[in-house]
Amino acid sequence: MKIKNVTLIIIMSSVLLLFVYYIEEGKKAVASNQSTVNLIAENIQESHFSPILTTKEANFNITKRKLKNALDAKLMQEKNTTDTVSLDTAKEWTSAWRTANPDTTATRSYFVPAADLVQVLNEIGVINDAAATSADTTNQGVRVYMAIEKIGKTSIDKILIVGTKLDTITGIHRDFINGTLDGKGTRPPNTTSGIYDFTSPCPNTCDDQSPLDN
Numbered sequence: 001m002k003i004k005n006v007t008l009i010i011i012m013s014s015v016l017l018l019f020v021y022y023i024e025e026g027k028k029a030v031a032s033n034q035s036t037v038n039l040i041a042e043n044i045q046e047s048h049f050s051p052i053l054t055t056k057e058a059n060f061n062i063t064k065r066k067l068k069n070a071l072d073a074k075l076m077q078e079k080n081t082t083d084t085v086s087l088d089t090a091k092e093w094t095s096a097w098r099t100a101n102p103d104t105t106a107t108r109s110y111f112v113p114a115a116d117l118v119q120v121l122n123e124i125g126v127i128n129d130a131a132a133t134s135a136d137t138t139n140q141g142v143r144v145y146m147a148i149e150k151i152g153k154t155s156i157d158k159i160l161i162v163g164t165k166l167d168t169i170t171g172i173h174r175d176f177i178n179g180t181l182d183g184k185g186t187r188p189p190n191t192t193s194g195i196y197d198f199t200s201p202c203p204n205t206c207d208d209q210s211p212l213d214n
Contacts, residue, residue, distance in 0.1 A: 083198045087183055090160050090195045093147035100148055100155070107146075111164070111173060114140035139166040143175055147197075161196045 085093075098108060115137040122132035147158040164173035165181060177183035179191035206213055 083196050084192045085160070085195050085197045087177060087193050087195065090145075090147070090193070090197075093149050093158055093160065094145050096148040096150055096155070097146045101146075109143055109145045112142050112144055113137065114142070117142065139173075140164075141173060143173065157201045158197060159199045162194055 094108070101108070114135070118127065118132050118135045118137055121127045122129065127135075141164055142161050143164050145160040145162070147160050149156045149158050163176040165176055166172075167174050167181075174181045175183070177194050179188040179194065180186070202213070208214070
């Protein structure tokens with residue numbers, strides 16, 4: 001009976017020691033794994049890189065950038081829409097000017113080289129020297145049309161400005177209207193008329209101190 005009890009004690013002790021051994025080994029494994037995890041985490045933190053969220057972060061950044069670009073484009077389009085008039089309105093105004101000035105030899109529009117515009121904008125600080133120097137103004141320019149807006153019996157002198165593109169075959173700078181040359185063809189989506197009316201005639205916006213107005 002005593003022998004059986006001793007044997008039982010030895011077996012129980014062995015099992016207990018084996019259990020303790022596995023517990024200690026398990027702790028070491030966990031500690032080792034935790035150290036590895038900590039090391040990876042530190043490397044991730046230092047490199048600002050997340051292997052788990054890489055795709056999500058990239059998609060989020062792309063989406064955010066697209067939304068920002070779309071918003072900027074929308075705001076610019078709204079601004080341009082505010083500054084532009086429709087082709088029908090522009091035709092009405094330029095026709096009114098020609099009616100008021102029936103002499104067919106009278107100057108009804110002016111071509112202004114882009115280089116002149118760039119120099120003026122640079123001079124007043126709208127664009128800096130670097131931008132002015134790097135601007136490609138070769139064969140570029142705008143056309144300024146004389147126009148009259150009629151509101152009831154009141155006539156308001158206007159000028160309308162459109163961008164142009166050089167026709168290399170004819171050598172004529174064609175008006176860029178509704179996103180196409182001379183307003184012909186299919187109008188591209190999200191485009192304005194390209195006909196700008198942001199003019200304030202003198203009077204009443206005169207510079208009475210300018211030598212050009214005296």
